[in-house]
Amino acid sequence: xxxxxxxxxxxxxxxxxxxxxxxxxxxxxxxxxxxxxxxxxxxxxxxxxxxxxxxxxxxxxxxxxxxxxxxxxxxxxxxxxxxxxx
Amino acid sequence: xxxxxxxxxxxxxxxxxxxxxxxxxxxxxxxxxxxxxxxxxxxxxxxxxxxxxxxxxxxxxxxxxxxxxxxxxxxxxxxxxxxxxxxxxxxxxxxxxxxxxxxxxxxxxxxxxxxxxxxxxxxxxxxxxxxxxxxxxxxxxxxxxxxxxxxxxxxxxxxxxxxxxxxxxxxxxxxxxxxxxxxxxxxxxxxxxxxxxxxxxxxxxxxxxxxxxxxxxxxxxxxxxxxxxxxx
Numbered sequence: 246x247x248x249x250x251x252x253x254x255x256x257x258x259x260x261x262x263x264x265x266x267x268x269x270x271x272x273x274x275x276x277x278x279x280x281x282x283x284x285x286x287x288x289x290x291x292x293x294x295x296x297x298x299x300x301x302x303x304x305x306x307x308x309x310x311x312x313x314x315x316x317x318x319x320x321x322x323x324x325x326x327x328x329x330x331x
Numbered sequence: 332x333x334x335x336x337x338x339x340x341x342x343x344x345x346x347x348x349x350x351x352x353x354x355x356x357x358x359x360x361x362x363x364x365x366x367x368x369x370x371x372x373x374x375x376x377x378x379x380x381x382x383x384x385x386x387x388x389x390x391x392x393x394x395x396x397x398x399x400x401x402x403x404x405x406x407x408x409x410x411x412x413x414x415x416x417x418x419x420x421x422x423x424x425x426x427x428x429x430x431x432x433x434x435x436x437x438x439x440x441x442x443x444x445x446x447x448x449x450x451x452x453x454x455x456x457x458x459x460x461x462x463x464x465x466x467x468x469x470x471x472x473x474x475x476x477x478x479x480x481x482x483x484x485x486x487x488x489x490x491x492x493x494x495x496x497x498x499x500x501x502x503x504x505x506x507x508x509x510x511x512x513x514x515x516x517x518x519x520x521x522x523x524x525x526x527x528x529x530x531x532x533x534x535x536x537x538x539x540x541x542x543x544x545x546x547x548x549x550x551x552x553x554x555x556x557x558x559x560x561x562x563x
Binding site for chain 2: 268
């Protein structure tokens, strides 16, 4: 059986789990307030954009999740979201 | 008896550790470049402080996934001693060799100063030469040193006496006023389940000679030496 590979563009967003202290966000929020932009809430996240070959979208998503579990995220403090595009 | 100090690109406390071990503790110590792997049967391995891989991604994250860490893990599985100091502690946590993780300080700045830590257990190969509850003077130098772990893990650490050190006052009192980075429970040193792996943020290699302001960290290395001698 032949296997056709597609190129997928995957966006991975890593952020702190709910309730985790985010000292950087607190400092940025304070700085915004000093500039006259009071905010009710501010969260930071880190985004990775990766391109790789996969047989289908589901496989691409699984591969991205494995990347998060094994390196990109630390399960103790992080959650991640994966967006797959062809 | 032979110890190794692993050197990653960006390690910067590697030579200090070698110097303390070989000159002050009298241990034959090899400085091992991480690509050279662990090729000898070492009694103990020290993962030193620094900024391996520029702290990219998360402090210790990339070094934790290098091949030499597989050697370190199998050496630990055979009962060898592993001590991770500062960036070394972050690497051990990222490698899953101790529970929890060390992340951005509560006040997100680099802190470099002398603090005090309380010895929480003397039932470990790293702390047997201390008195339980003793407060020792030792420097910290980190930005990502705030200990975080799931509550269940911390309760298990407490139950098993696997918390090695907590930040404290010079008199040994533990409290938020003495917790420089916001660590959970002021914890700054944790042991693995078998007790032969210790991850700690403070720098005992910078507190092993009176001329550097404190020699109270030296007993960590001497405890390791004693442990190895007892097993020989």
